[in-house]
Amino acid sequence: MTDHQETATVPAAREAGGTPIVVVDDVHHSFGSGAQAVHALRGVSFEVRRGELTALKGRSGSGKTTLLNLVGGLDTPTSGRISVDGTDLATLGEPDLLALRRDRIGFVFQSFGLIPVLTAAENVGVPMRLRRMPAKEREERARTLLALVGLADHAEQRPGELSGGQQQRVAVARALANDPDLIIADEPTGQLDSETGRSIMELLRAVVRSESVTILVATHDPNLIELADRVVELRDGRLVERPPAP
Numbered sequence: 001m002t003d004h005q006e007t008a009t010v011p012a013a014r015e016a017g018g019t020p021i022v023v024v025d026d027v028h029h030s031f032g033s034g035a036q037a038v039h040a041l042r043g044v045s046f047e048v049r050r051g052e053l054t055a056l057k058g059r060s061g062s063g064k065t066t067l068l069n070l071v072g073g074l075d076t077p078t079s080g081r082i083s084v085d086g087t088d089l090a091t092l093g094e095p096d097l098l099a100l101r102r103d104r105i106g107f108v109f110q111s112f113g114l115i116p117v118l119t120a121a122e123n124v125g126v127p128m129r130l131r132r133m134p135a136k137e138r139e140e141r142a143r144t145l146l147a148l149v150g151l152a153d154h155a156e157q158r159p160g161e162l163s164g165g166q167q168q169r170v171a172v173a174r175a176l177a178n179d180p181d182l183i184i185a186d187e188p189t190g191q192l193d194s195e196t197g198r199s200i201m202e203l204l205r206a207v208v209r210s211e212s213v214t215i216l217v218a219t220h221d222p223n224l225i226e227l228a229d230r231v232v233e234l235r236d237g238r239l240v241e242r243p244p245a246p
């Protein structure tokens, strides 16, 4: 093999990872009005690049959840523009926003958000059910995803019969169900002990590569921040950008 062959693939890989999947442009967001108004975001602009794990850090109350909710189309900014995969969210009506959230974005929350009466496999199947995927196909994909997150032997257990870390693995599998372009995670390790949290981070890190998904994750956790390709920091509703870790 020559040196030339070894370097030939590098530019293509960089290109694929370099295009933005999320563009946030001068976003302001307030809750309430008049003297009572809380200005949660005060002019935030940044991009999330495709194929990367971007960590959004900042103190409690700095606006992380507010920003994730806007990017996920769960709320509409007071002003400014957000686009996901080239589509300006402001141009979408509720049915299209719903379809975007269902088909293109996976969500992972601090409190796992699993349905207690459903088994792990059924929980993973929920987003596919919403998309009316046939039962057999759905069950097969749920099993594949549970195997991917290391829970092949736990498919029939309900959330109450799983540890916190296992529940969060189910939630990650569910977020991957519809093969999303983007996963939005809000403090996914916040309720886990540090070792379990570490394994969830490593899982997120791994799926960015294996499932070619992009992840935007809000976190206080220094270990998770260390694993990110890029870190953006919010302070009192404004952004402080940092260079990636060496």
Ligand SMILES: Nc1ncnc2c1ncn2[C@@H]1O[C@H](COP(=O)(O)OP(=O)(O)OP(=O)(O)O)[C@@H](O)[C@H]1O
Pocket (backbone or CB within 6 Å): 031, 032, 038, 039, 040, 058, 059, 060, 061, 062, 063, 064, 065, 066, 067
């Ligand atoms: N629904 C709401 N109504 C009024 N104020 C809100 C609402 N949601 C958030 N806020 C306020 O907006 C600001 C940003 O809150 P946000 O939840 O985005 O912070 P955060 O960075 O996610 O904090 P944490 O790390 O504690 O989760 C806070 O001052 C909060 O009190």
Ligand SMILES: [Mg+2]
Pocket (backbone or CB within 6 Å): 064, 065, 066, 186
């Ligand atoms: Mg929050």
